[in-house]
Amino acid sequence: AADLAVNGVSHRGKVLTLDSMNPNVKRVEYAVRGPIVQRAVQIEKELKEGVKKPFTEVIKANIGDAHAMGQKPITFLRQVLALCSYPELLEDNMFPEDAKKRARRILESCGGHSIGAYSASQGIECIRQDVARYIERRDGGIPSSPDNIYLSTGASDAIVTMLKLLVCGEGRSRTGVMISIPQYPLYSAALADLGAVQISYYLDEDKCWSLDVAELRRALNAARQHCNPRVLCIINPGNPTGQVQSRQCIEDVIRFAKEEHLFLMADEVYQDNVYAEGCKFHSFKKVLFEMGPEYSSTVEMASFHSTSKCYMGECGFRGGYMEVINMDPEVKAQLTKLVSVRLCPPVPGQALLDLVVNPPQPDEPSYTTFMKERTAVLAALAEKARLTEETFNTVPGITCNPVQGAMYTFPRITLPQKAIDKAKEEGQVPDMYYCMRLLEEEGICLVPGSGFGQREGTFHFRMTILPPTEKLKVVLQKIREFHLRFTQEFS
Amino acid sequence: AADLAVNGVSHRGKVLTLDSMNPNVKRVEYAVRGPIVQRAVQIEKELKEGVKKPFTEVIKANIGDAHAMGQKPITFLRQVLALCSYPELLEDNMFPEDAKKRARRILESCGGHSIGAYSASQGIECIRQDVARYIERRDGGIPSSPDNIYLSTGASDAIVTMLKLLVCGEGRSRTGVMISIPQYPLYSAALADLGAVQISYYLDEDKCWSLDVAELRRALNAARQHCNPRVLCIINPGNPTGQVQSRQCIEDVIRFAKEEHLFLMADEVYQDNVYAEGCKFHSFKKVLFEMGPEYSSTVEMASFHSTSKCYMGECGFRGGYMEVINMDPEVKAQLTKLVSVRLCPPVPGQALLDLVVNPPQPDEPSYTTFMKERTAVLAALAEKARLTEETFNTVPGITCNPVQGAMYTFPRITLPQKAIDKAKEEGQVPDMYYCMRLLEEEGICLVPGSGFGQREGTFHFRMTILPPTEKLKVVLQKIREFHLRFTQEFS
Incomplete structure (x- = not known):
């Protein structure tokens, strides 16, 4: 900031200006x-x-x-959240038993039985267990461990944290991250913030925004001239483009990631939002494991989910999780350390996530209304x-x-x-x-x-x-x- | 990652290892x-x-x-949160009218009248207005504008965001940030993450952990040899040291910040936690304004507060705010843009903050119990x-x-x-x-x-x-x- 002497008094510009900021x-x-x-x-x-x-x-x-x-909130979710917020309501007869049962279980896993206590930085353990079981059901029994689940403040938080871990190097060794075009601009924003190199691959509008491995390869080869490509981000179902990837396409992408030694980031927050005839959601993890141990034991991956979309649409609660697969244990320790600095994701959002992954069952009183x-x-x-x-x-x-x-x-x-x-x-x-x-x-x-x-x-x-x-x-x-x-x- | 050829198959190490991470x-x-x-x-x-x-x-x-x-949650806070979570309870007679009134006001300011909607990225407008009025009452009428209030995910979030804005330059021009020793390790962690230079100034244990401007000056002068000091962080009341700064000390610090052209970051999350006889909390903003326009119109500052401490102790909700003072309008636009990438702070935490800054009044039914x-x-x-x-x-x-x-x-x-x-x-x-x-x-x-x-x-x-x-x-x-x-x- 320049010094200006006016009437003998030194006047300086602001410390923080557009020119002097990050x-x-x-x-x-x-x-x-x-x-x-x-x-x-x-x-x-x-x-x-x-x-x-x-x-x-x-x-x-x-x-x-x-x-x-x-869109109206789902009754069951909000009943449990009210019970967790004000446990005196557990004594009341106005709430169904299954809502009370969920609330009691969540409260028992909170410090001092209060959602006002900090949780473990990775998220409440019993909720991470529920998330793991949910993933196992979704993926036809492929195992999931609560140790690989990190609860987050919406999906955005986990995506940015994962990208932060992955970015290193300077100049031509700087980490390159492949993202689709069109993309959800959280990705380009996070890459700009981290000073990483954005590698754009184009979706094929003429083929219903499908993803072609030849285009991935073109983008990768071009990027190798000026950076070190290490990460491939996929959004499925697509945002902003609304396509649902075929199983074959996912397999091709995984094969490509393995061949090219890329860390896969699968943004799957719309996994319950599939509408078109003949379309089905295939999780990257399930396809990875169906491809056999050559893939399932080597390809590093993180998958992201959120309470903001699907049928709940509970954006304001900022709930979410990520599952990491084949992550180096030393890196996982670093990830755990990194998330601990922010103490914990919002506990009401964690509670909400627990209900999404552990909804009312057919023999429970809230089932009919919920469904x-x-x-x-x-x-x-x-x-x-x-x-x-x-x-x-x-x-x-x-x-x-x-x-x-x-x-x-x-x-x-x-x-x-x-x-x-x-x-x-x-x-x-x-x-x-x-x-x-x-x-x-x-x-x-x-x-x-x-x-x-x-x-x-x-x-x-x-x-x-x-x-x-x-x-x-x-x-x-x-x-x-x-x-x-x-x-x-x-x- | 090294390639190893075993039986003609290429085996490579992990993409993401301790050596190849950020x-x-x-x-x-x-x-x-x-x-x-x-x-x-x-x-x-x-x-x-x-x-x-x-x-x-x-x-x-x-x-x-x-x-x-x-510690038990404060009844009034949790009643309003339950009402916001499950507005059907507004029809019930079990809640006091002032709790219902607060809940209705919060819900009316939410998209679709639901705390499950995203809020404005800076935080819900009527809550920012309540925060501004709270600050005005606290500081004896010194004006506060809702435009300068940013709601956050706990105080940590706002502190890291503010530091991120402030860090720039390379080598000897890299931003230096002054923090007390002992410090709360969020600061050293954020500085490491951002690659900023930590400038340590020591609190005087023999004088009840007080802060001496001579020590600030020593630390600053030493740091000028190898970085560009631009920021001074203060925690008052102190963490981990529990001291409460005198009004004189705060005035000296502000004078120092102005002389040395430093951006002030005042971590005031313990402002309601003052116990010792003769000690009183003085906000940096109040002292700044009492020092006259030469200071109040020039010194750039951010002050941080949280719902996690004080008498509430609602850590799990991750509520908080920051007030920025004398911030360059162009930088403020950048700050608003930056926080928009994460969409919004958790809305239940925002609602909680609203109650903290707008608690029951003497003529309201919850007042006696609350007090x-x-x-x-x-x-x-x-x-x-x-x-x-x-x-x-x-x-x-x-x-x-x-x-x-x-x-x-x-x-x-x-x-x-x-x-x-x-x-x-x-x-x-x-x-x-x-x-x-x-x-x-x-x-x-x-x-x-x-x-x-x-x-x-x-x-x-x-x-x-x-x-x-x-x-x-x-x-x-x-x-x-x-x-x-x-x-x-x-x-």
């Missing part, structure tokens, strides 16, 4: 909550203050936030996935792959050259210009495709399919009208 | 949950399995975890602070400063030379050897002073004063007996 942080971008969302919040305030707009509410379809879109609520959420999502794809594909200039899973559609939009020129004039990338106009004119908040990455010269947006069906229909209709108007304006 | 992570140390705590957990398991020990339970006095030590519970916790802590100091000072070879505030005592122990030699033989630092022996022989888990830093040749341990009074008396008695036995053994 340059890696400056490079971080996170479009899901970027400028367009800030403008949406501002417009909401203006509406409240009585400013006239061509719409009466802002619909935020920018983020996978189910409850904010009106009814769960099925209704997933059936509505499947219906909305279909509706979204069908509607967009009737709009000239919008093409849309099936939403096989997850919670998003990532349609491609054709923009007239004049609109692209206009955006440049305004100093915006074209899809940001498009989305900003949509927000200002229709009150709908989407995220431009450029926030996730897309092939040069193509344009997209990400929209969640979470609004209630009737509202979703309105949203789709408004986007349709806007798109036609916008296209006409610039033709 | 070297900064390797340098991280966190004694509060280090090897001694891992051994304590192991001993607990052995006891459960029926292994005979000279004791029947392990008492973990290593961490400020009030509920784990038997009774709050006062009882703080009075018991004050009594235990006194008891701890008095007991330790009767033991030959232990000297102990008054526990003026916070939750810990950090007594100095005199170790015979033969014990120091024996520790070296065992490959342990002397106070770790002492604490391990205490754990094995008495079942008491403390943290060696070396985990916090101490002057060369001196030895200490940190013990929380949290065990219930009767148990604390036993703990103190056992430490006394152990210390005498240990000293005798090596004389």
Whole structure:
């Protein structure tokens, strides 16, 4: 900071300025909550203050936030959380016995029988046991150990921690991390923050956003010129692209990771969100173990899950876990040490995770209601996935792959050259210009495709399919009208 | 990783090993949950399995975890949390109206009226408003703006985020951060992780762990030879040392920070934990503003608070906030962007924080019970602070400063030379050897002073004063007996 002498008094600039701050942080971008969302919040305030707009509410379809879109919490989960928060309710007759049983078990595993105590940094042991058993059931009996489970603050926390462990070296030896394009921008943000090298591999939009090993190899070989590629990140079901990978594709990816000596990070937070006929979720771990000991005893992997998605949509609780496989025991000790610095993941989120991996059973009183609520959420999502794809594909200039899973559609939009020129004039990338106009004119908040990455010269947006069906229909209709108007304006 | 050809098949080592992992992570140390705590957990398991020990339970006095030590949650806080978790309870008559009112207000500010929705990344707006009003009341009306409040996942999260923003440069230009010795090891761990330079300044044990500006200046001048000092961290009331800084001392520190162009980080999570006669908590912000505009409009500062300490002790909820003062608006935009990548702090922790800053008022139905519970916790802590100091000072070879505030005592122990030699033989630092022996022989888990830093040749341990009074008396008695036995053994 420069010294300025004014009237004999030394005046200095701030200690912390844009020029003197951490340059890696400056490079971080996170479009899901970027400028367009800030403008949406501002417009909401203006509406409240009585400013006239061509719409009466802002619909935020920018983020996978189910409850904010009106989805009701699952009764059983919230009953147990209330019991854990205020155990005096255990004496009451208003709660079913299975909810009380779960709450008692969680409380007994907490220090002083309170969810206000710190837990073990890796997470409460009996919850890690429940997670391991859940994974075993999911994967047809392939063993899972609680020692390999790390509970986390949402999945994001575990993903960033895992990347942090993996990044080292300088210059051409700096760790390279392969991520899909389009990607979920947590990955690019974390890599910028850590100063790691992003290696982009492209998903094939023409083949329903599928992943091709030849493209992985192309990206890897190109990256070897300037960094040390060590990590391959996969999101399945896909975010923002909504595809569900085939078993064959997963096998190919695992073989590639082994051949190329890469650590696999499998982001599987949408594992219960699969809608399309013929699609099925295959966990990377299950496929790995079915490929035999040559793979299952060598390929290093971490898989991530969360309480924020699926049928629960409990984003605010920040619950999640990661399972590590074939991790060097010395590195695991380092991981355990690293997570201990932050003491522990939020205990209410841990409790919630326990219920997700250990839900009511057929012989328990809450079973019927629980299953009814769960099925209704997933059936509505499947219906909305279909509706979204069908509607967009009737709009000239919008093409849309099936939403096989997850919670998003990532349609491609054709923009007239004049609109692209206009955006440049305004100093915006074209899809940001498009989305900003949509927000200002229709009150709908989407995220431009450029926030996730897309092939040069193509344009997209990400929209969640979470609004209630009737509202979703309105949203789709408004986007349709806007798109036609916008296209006409610039033709 | 080396390739080994066995039977024509290429075998390679792991991708991620101790040698190939992030070297900064390797340098991280966190004694509060280090090897001694891992051994304590192991001993607990052995006891459960029926292994005979000279004791029947392990008492973990290593961490400020009030509920784990038997402190009961404050009724009002937990009632509101239960209502927020399961809003059907709002229809019930079992909860007082003020609890319902708080819950309704929190739910109305949540997306979809659910604490399962993501909040704004900076935290729920109406809670940030409540925090700002709380700070204004605390500081006698000095204004506080919700725009300067960032809710966080415990205080640790905000401290690490703030340090991350501040660290830049390479070699001799690398950011240096001044921390007290003894310190809370989150600081040294975060600095190792970020690759920043730790600048140690020593607290004066002979003057009740007070802070002397001459010592700050000595440390700063020495550090200027090899790094770029930009940040000064203060913990008040002190952890692990329990001192409460005088108003004069705070003024001197602020003057020093201004003169030396340092960003101030004030860790004030123990602000409600002040016990000693004549001691009072003075917030850095209040003192800064009382020093006049020359200071209040220039010195950059962040202050941290948490729901984990004080009378609540709700560690598991991971609630907290930071207030930033005089931060460059462009940097604030970067901070907001950075926190958005992790989406939001846990919403139940935010709700809890709202209750802490907006507790029952004299005209509300929960007031009497709330005040009774709050006062009882703080009075018991004050009594235990006194008891701890008095007991330790009767033991030959232990000297102990008054526990003026916070939750810990950090007594100095005199170790015979033969014990120091024996520790070296065992490959342990002397106070770790002492604490391990205490754990094995008495079942008491403390943290060696070396985990916090101490002057060369001196030895200490940190013990929380949290065990219930009767148990604390036993703990103190056992430490006394152990210390005498240990000293005798090596004389």
